[in-house]
Amino acid sequence: MKADQSSGVIVGIAGAAGDGLDKTGDTLARTASRLGLSVFAYNSYQSIIRGGHIWLRIRLAEGKVTNHGDALHALMVLNQDSLERHVAEVEPGGVVFYDRDRVRPVPTLMRREVQEFGLPVRELAQPFGKVPAVMQNAVLLGAMLFWLEFEFAVTREVLQDTFAHKSPEIAHQNTALAQAGYQYAEQNALRPVGLSWDFGRIRRPFVTGNEALAMGAVAGGCKFYAAYPMTPASSILHWLVAHSEAAGVLVKQAEDELAVINMAIGASLSGVRAMGGTSGGGFALMSEAIGLAAMLEAPVVIVNSQRGGPSTGLPTKTGQEDLNQVLGASQGDYPRIVMAPYNTRDAYYSAAEALNLAERFQCPVIILSDLLLSEHPETLEPSDLQAALPIDRGHLLAEAPVGYKRYQMTTDGISPRVLPGTPGTTFVAASDEHDEEGNVISDQFTNAPLRRKMHEKRMRKMDGVLPLLEPPCLAGPQDAEVTLVGWGSTWGAIQEAVTQLAADGIVANHLHLKYLIPFHRDHVRKILSGSRQIAVVENNISGQFARHLLAETGIRPAHLILKYDGEPFRPREITIQTLAIVEGKPHTLGVLEHEAREIAYHHIRIHLDDRCRPSELVRRAMAEQTTPVWHTTIVDRDTAAVTGTLLIDAETGATLQWLPA
Amino acid sequence: MKADQSSGVIVGIAGAAGDGLDKTGDTLARTASRLGLSVFAYNSYQSIIRGGHIWLRIRLAEGKVTNHGDALHALMVLNQDSLERHVAEVEPGGVVFYDRDRVRPVPTLMRREVQEFGLPVRELAQPFGKVPAVMQNAVLLGAMLFWLEFEFAVTREVLQDTFAHKSPEIAHQNTALAQAGYQYAEQNALRPVGLSWDFGRIRRPFVTGNEALAMGAVAGGCKFYAAYPMTPASSILHWLVAHSEAAGVLVKQAEDELAVINMAIGASLSGVRAMGGTSGGGFALMSEAIGLAAMLEAPVVIVNSQRGGPSTGLPTKTGQEDLNQVLGASQGDYPRIVMAPYNTRDAYYSAAEALNLAERFQCPVIILSDLLLSEHPETLEPSDLQAALPIDRGHLLAEAPVGYKRYQMTTDGISPRVLPGTPGTTFVAASDEHDEEGNVISDQFTNAPLRRKMHEKRMRKMDGVLPLLEPPCLAGPQDAEVTLVGWGSTWGAIQEAVTQLAADGIVANHLHLKYLIPFHRDHVRKILSGSRQIAVVENNISGQFARHLLAETGIRPAHLILKYDGEPFRPREITIQTLAIVEGKPHTLGVLEHEAREIAYHHIRIHLDDRCRPSELVRRAMAEQTTPVWHTTIVDRDTAAVTGTLLIDAETGATLQWLPA
Amino acid sequence: MSDALKIDDFKGPVHPDWCPGCGDYGVLKALKEAAVALQIPPHKLMVVSGIGCSSNLPGFINAYGAHTLHGRAVPVASGARLANTDLHVVITGGDGDGYGLGLGHLIHAMRRNLNLTYIVMDNQIYGLTTGQTSPTSMLSHRTKTTPRGNVEQPINPIGLALISGATYVARGFSGNPKQLTELIAGGISHAGLALIDVFSPCVTWNKVNTYAWFRERVYDLSQEGHDPANWSVAMEKALQWGDRIPTGLIYQTYRPTYEEAEPVLGKGPLVAQDLGINQSLLDQFLAETM
Amino acid sequence: MSDALKIDDFKGPVHPDWCPGCGDYGVLKALKEAAVALQIPPHKLMVVSGIGCSSNLPGFINAYGAHTLHGRAVPVASGARLANTDLHVVITGGDGDGYGLGLGHLIHAMRRNLNLTYIVMDNQIYGLTTGQTSPTSMLSHRTKTTPRGNVEQPINPIGLALISGATYVARGFSGNPKQLTELIAGGISHAGLALIDVFSPCVTWNKVNTYAWFRERVYDLSQEGHDPANWSVAMEKALQWGDRIPTGLIYQTYRPTYEEAEPVLGKGPLVAQDLGINQSLLDQFLAETM
């Protein structure tokens, strides 16, 4: 795919944690955004503070882009490892930027017609005094800006604004370095991307899902936010704590997730809109108290931003793996609402909506986000986020009527609420089963019929929820060849896959679910009953949503398009798997060549020294093995002499044997 | 239903906590058991140490009984409240025993032909010195033994054995009191039950599900048991701690459930068979570490003995409400096994089987029990529990082979295990995603293909499990009119319901599931595809198992027979609902007369003094109400004068208004 | 004075479900007396508990309340207090609840110094679950789960409170209702976190630490010229156990409460503040990202 | 002597992923040195951690290990030790892990006195999650989550250990490797629970408590005639903070370990004991019920 204005240019920046590439990426993204382009960035990083491998992709386009895209048009690498990992991805016609003092190109890995553009960074930085290593990226950035045909003046402005609070000195130095790179590119005949950009010059907010969600919470009347740091939810905490006073939200970092949710429940009992945020492991710790909130009928919103599991798993990688957990959280049956925002804008409104639903139905509401949605920044339209949102506090009474009963058994299950502090009544919110007044019936007052009716009262609240939720609708033609069903953050990639499929001559449509509990059972059944083939797309290994869909609607999707390696879907991955489905091709879990190569790199990093790398890979059957094997030749980086052969099982992925040459 | 030898005699003992009725019941049950009868007892009690209401039912029969039955043939009440709660249940021809100094019969509540048998307890106890109140039950017990036509000598023996370790004095006193009651009954022409018992005189063990499970764990090689007290799992802890030295099991009461499971995982990592036990709330706290066990591939068995929820709910009441929780426990996808033993004998073998499966597949195994199964005692056949059980430690190596890799990617997903302490290798069991050697790949070594293959390796283990589990089979004729599907502890009641239905001319059959994950999908699909109507029977409000069944097999059961008031099913309840299904009668959630009466009792206990009680109830439409109302007349206990009228919503169960006369 | 609050104004909706003679009756009474002494109207009082016999207390007093999860009363109470600083928030619970499962929360709450009063009914046993060992069970105590005697050194709640920054640390005995009332009233009046550990005998399961056992041993610090401002002496008292066991106000100090340090509360109780955002503030937030 | 273990025998499979200069390098080295000093073969050493930068340590040493959940290293280690008393079990982790989420477990472990050595790499910050306040962050410390400065009084780990019954209480500094090695070796040799709080600067996120900051302040108790047998003096040292901060062995005492008190371990390590039951014992158990 060639770069173009509408589908965009995709640039990648790769290096190690601590290399400062987030700042570099930010400058680029802001420049583009100020020029009026749409930007969507995704940073693939590791659970390590310095070192490791960071892989930032930024997609720039005139029209709105909804995902980080497929192709790679330009690559900036900050070290050798990064070059070897990504250079093969650069599209023909693309370019690679690197510091020629630190990185050596590997032509055999490159595709045709890729420009190699090494800059003499040390030399170019010389005139500007003692420059810290992390600042040298600015030189490469400058060259990239030239390639992108961006106006340098805008970048100058961005740098000035960014470093204004630090020092004009640093702003100046950064600008000079970038300019040097820009000029060097110009002078050394770098061939620019060749697009005639129509810069809109509208300034757009460039926000992450977590920032949008945090702002939405403020707009929705959240007054209390508790959290314990946990990737990828932490940045909600960071944003709110930084804006706490301005936004009027009391933010509490608690000692653990048990405290987080129980504090939020306490705040809710006192009458404020309360929210907590975490990821899967923290949510597991919260699960007992989710049931508590339901039993006390305390409105509370919990954000679970998912990451790769199980257990600690992949703390900095994305996944949609906690649906089962959220569906099963806590003992017993109880009313609760679960929603999965599908993009950044939606994250804003979801937070506010969740707070309304929580109070209206006096129950816990869970927002299922994930690392992709939480952490990726994208440009929004200036009008996307509206401040004035309805705040529906539900059946909240300012005064206690005579004979007030906190847990009154009403026909809709909703019992009018008064808040502690209200004169004229008192009550206890009890986690034991209780009567209408709140007296527990688990002890001396044991009463099976009362228990039955109170249990039904709580559950009955669920009947009122669905009518308030916007039903899902099918995007694309009714009679498509295949229906892609997704939920949550995969929306953007699936949407684009549908377009790609159309280009490949396949008519697909797209059903996306935001509300998971309650479920628009009838709508979905009706929509899907018209589908010719159903493929559920999700970021996990077992098809958790597909199981939910079956359990809710009785419809078993014939196909699953799954990804569970920690990375978000690219549209083309969905397209390819959809094509295979349409063509009836079987799906295999075998190890592909590029995967075997990565596995070989891992073996090298752990067991062999950095002086070798994998060269050729051949897939062969072996006598002693029932499964085929990737014979991977390992060569010396400098001499290309063969160091040995590594055998990798092409089915299981096991590293079978290292045969030194 | 009349008492007979085979379906048995059912006696009830009702009083308050602290009245000592458990001892009384135990004496009766042991007497019966020593005579050679089968016994099944169920104690319905509250979360209160003294006071409240305890309701113990004991079923005695010549043949094996599998549940606590429907009818009530004899009632012993220790206070007025107990009499009013239960006297209406006594079958025609039955008898009520009470202390006539403390309890006054209420003839209007009694059915026809019930013998009222008040004993002058104080007078009868007089000759035997200062007798503590709790011991006076022995007098009533004596009368009941006479009624049952039991030989007093056996009871004497039981009392001697029971109190031998306390004092011969107490044994003697108890015996004398019981004998006084026995004789009083004889002398005052109590009409005995009239059965010609054929006492087998085989001594049978009389054990609870928790005791059986604890013994099964010992037999299965459990060496480490950790727990934090929680009803109804506590008695596993109590039994094991009491037998710790003899059984060679290290038992640890930990500071909380987080510690419990993590200690068990630690013990497992060191190589011993480890188990933990809890109920739903504790399980919620454990859920994060369930995923940890799966990720570390540490075998561990967790018992979740369910009780009524949500939240603290009904701590001493039964329920099957944690299936969702167990299915969803912890973030991410991971291999695990879930089984629900269906009776006491099965609890024994399940514990041992779970320990084997855990080691064989190096994953967590969850045993879902419930209060009914955990706490009810029943007689087992002497040969039911066999000590010699196979212990399969799976792929456990005594020595580390050269090039050993703890997480080797094998075709069956099972990686050979060596234990810490083994020379020649070392490894780290890491909760972060890792390579075959255990090095984490969540940081500098990030590697998407390796992650994918390791995730698949873990999940692949599940493929090997199902073939080892005994498939479910259908009890009863293939072409029955209705198939009752159950899981776990409801087995006994469903089984008897099938017999009752047959008596009512309805042919039903019964499919019972023990293994919940993995699921015998094909077997079940095949069995159920032959069913004419399917009704799932379970102890919860939402049909959690029915949802699971649908998600696993695509089969949506047409009917649910649910109970969620904290009490276990009686067979007749299932029979009645099944009949209604067969006859196409709609199921209503409205408040029945006896339920309205109980709700009225609750209002009286909380708001009116003990001197009144509900008398007549009339169901009426009311002008201001869309729903009908139970007009409940409340009368003075002594004078029967009307105190007022209580209005109870016949749909919601709400107590609407109290109209004093 | 005629409309002054009386003890009956705090009478709960139902009679307690405790065993006759349970120490918790004395604590309930003292709490009511303290509320009377401070003339706190029932609707301004919020009593939060976990799970256990003792944790049933909120149901037995006329006040707002929450009866939460085993071990989680402290965070629930913290949230309730932060959300409405007009409420007097009192936590009531047991030794298992507070020093077992809930120990971490307690220590963090003490260093946080929220304005909360925490009354632990310390019976050195798990009452509601029928007599297992608790974190304060004495060494060698034979309980249902330590048939050979407890081998874990008991928690020292007073010492933990002192080292963790609690600003009001006291010990009461439900056999001394007058002192207990004063300690509770003092705790509620105190600005900051008050921990009041109360010997509250479990007459059913703990046959060792009975009323008689305590009566023989406890003495009142206030009658021995104890200076509650002196931390080191307080720590000495915390270590005293055996023949003589101190009760009374052991330590009191002042440092800013968490509420005082929280700027958002400068605008008054959170529950009374405005909700939502206006477009200009939102635009300002968005501008930061451009 | 030729086959004596050397430091290289403990070299882990991969290079640590810590930032250059991170204090945790010093701790790793000292732990290896201690293992060398004690000549513990790698297969007899088990290192258990939670989650955090510091908790990555087990991956960097040649020993058996478990890298568990945030805050749960102590119970995992406790189980591992109870199941195999032939292993030397060392716990390594951070201040957030151990004193935040895991605080309750730690205190209970200390009163339990299992034979475990717990090394806390205390950098007074959450490193791995990018610089939030931790339970040991000092008052006024501005962190990512306390932009106006921390207002919660920090945990006093030494004081908590003393009051909770830890039998070996020490503080090290990763800038003083020799002392640290001795403290760790002492902790491993000690029969009972050893808590070693180690100042292990986070060079990336904590710009306050740096090497320089500590170098100016720490002193070695062993050079000042400190008597580690004296609990009261130890408590005084626990309270010392500011210009002078004590390091070294603060307190050591002996009381029976949990393992010694556990009769089932009388028959040797659990992992080596027989499994299952014979029919006569089962019959005996069943007979009790008849």
Ligand SMILES: Cc1ncc(C[n+]2csc(CCOP(=O)(O)OP(=O)(O)O)c2C)c(N)n1
């Ligand atoms: C998570 C969880 N674990 C266990 C329990 C069971 N449980 C209820 S109360 C209690 C202990 C009660 O002891 P304590 O707190 O000392 O109160 P007491 O009854 O002695 O007053 C336990 C273990 C529970 N409710 N929740």
Ligand SMILES: Cc1ncc(C[n+]2csc(CCOP(=O)(O)OP(=O)(O)O)c2C)c(N)n1
């Ligand atoms: C249950 C849970 N909550 C939160 C996290 C996220 N988390 C990982 S490490 C960490 C804190 C690390 O701080 P510390 O223990 O002091 O270790 P350091 O990185 O400073 O060495 C947190 C909050 C987690 N992994 N699990």
Ligand code: SF4
């Ligand atoms: S069991 Fe103990 S603590 Fe519980 S109510 Fe009875 S005496 Fe009180």
Ligand code: SF4
């Ligand atoms: S972030 Fe801090 S604690 Fe973590 S490795 Fe870097 S310096 Fe060490």
Ligand SMILES: [Mg+2]
């Ligand atoms: Mg207690």
Ligand SMILES: [Mg+2]
């Ligand atoms: Mg830290």
